[in-house]
Amino acid sequence: MDPEINKLKTVWEATEITTDLSTLVPQFNFDEIISSLISVGPFYFYIIDFYDMSLSNVSPSIAEIHGFDPETVTFDDVLNTIHPDDMEFVAKAEATYFELLHNKLGKEKIPNYKANYSFRSRMKNGEYCLLNHQSIILTIDDDFRIGKSLNIHTNIDHITKTNNNTISLIGLNNEPSYTNISVILDLKELTSFSKREIEIIKLISEGYTNKKIAEFLIISEYTVKTHRKNINYKSGTKNSVELVRKCLLQGLI
Numbered sequence: 001m002d003p004e005i006n007k008l009k010t011v012w013e014a015t016e017i018t019t020d021l022s023t024l025v026p027q028f029n030f031d032e033i034i035s036s037l038i039s040v041g042p043f044y045f046y047i048i049d050f051y052d053m054s055l056s057n058v059s060p061s062i063a064e065i066h067g068f069d070p071e072t073v074t075f076d077d078v079l080n081t082i083h084p085d086d087m088e089f090v091a092k093a094e095a096t097y098f099e100l101l102h103n104k105l106g107k108e109k110i111p112n113y114k115a116n117y118s119f120r121s122r123m124k125n126g127e128y129c130l131l132n133h134q135s136i137i138l139t140i141d142d143d144f145r146i147g148k149s150l151n152i153h154t155n156i157d158h159i160t161k162t163n164n165n166t167i168s169l170i171g172l173n174n175e176p177s178y179t180n181i182s183v184i185l186d187l188k189e190l191t192s193f194s195k196r197e198i199e200i201i202k203l204i205s206e207g208y209t210n211k212k213i214a215e216f217l218i219i220s221e222y223t224v225k226t227h228r229k230n231i232n233y234k235s236g237t238k239n240s241v242e243l244v245r246k247c248l249l250q251g252l253i
Helices: 003-013 030-037 062-066 075-079 084-112 195-205 210-217 221-235 240-249
Strands: 043-049 054-056 113-122 128-137 148-155 166-171 177-182 191-193
Touching: 043 062, 054 075, 084 113, 084 128, 084 166, 084 177, 191 195, 191 221, 195 210, 195 221, 195 240, 210 221, 221 240
Parallel strands: none
Antiparallel strands: 043 054, 043 148, 113 128, 113 166, 128 148, 166 177, 177 191
8 A cells, every 4th residue: 555545544544533333324415415515616526434445426527537437446546646745735634624523623513514625636637636625524423433424526726726735624504614724733723704704705705795795694784894804804815806716715615
């Protein structure tokens, strides 16, 4: 096994955060959860079972992107597409993700967060493109150890070719979101967006004016302006175009 891939697998296998039991995926609307996670661009998805590192529900589009047969592709095949220079970042991003879930946000909230970060990946033609990785934990055991995860990889080379080398945790079910987290983890410097702020960011991305946002959310226009000021401060952006682009890459929209 490639030593870099082995290092990455150690993040999952040697830290006792993944289960040693087989877990069952609960009933859910698969199309609905996929549509809530994807970004703009060609994408594929699969479910990884950390119990035995097997793949299931692999989308046919993996053949167009990587040239893999969705019926026979393995997790090692997917990991081997990661650019060698990005492997260490991916390992640190995964470690940061699990550290936050277990020790910062609380184990009971594991299913309420999706991870979002990017890395370069080898395409079917042999060239490397920037992929956006999104994942959400589908199953946990009685000790809150992770069983199965839904992973989605989207080609975002048309948006940017530069990786910001950070990870974001996007809150689901009304949980707050945390963005621009350095993989050299400093829990004191997490950027958190409230549910209301995320609603406003999404409306901004759809071209709504402050007045229309106020009408839609049934709040005052002044309140919208205050939220936008706070959003720009937290995101480090100066205008709507910059905000939308940055939030798209972070998985907020």
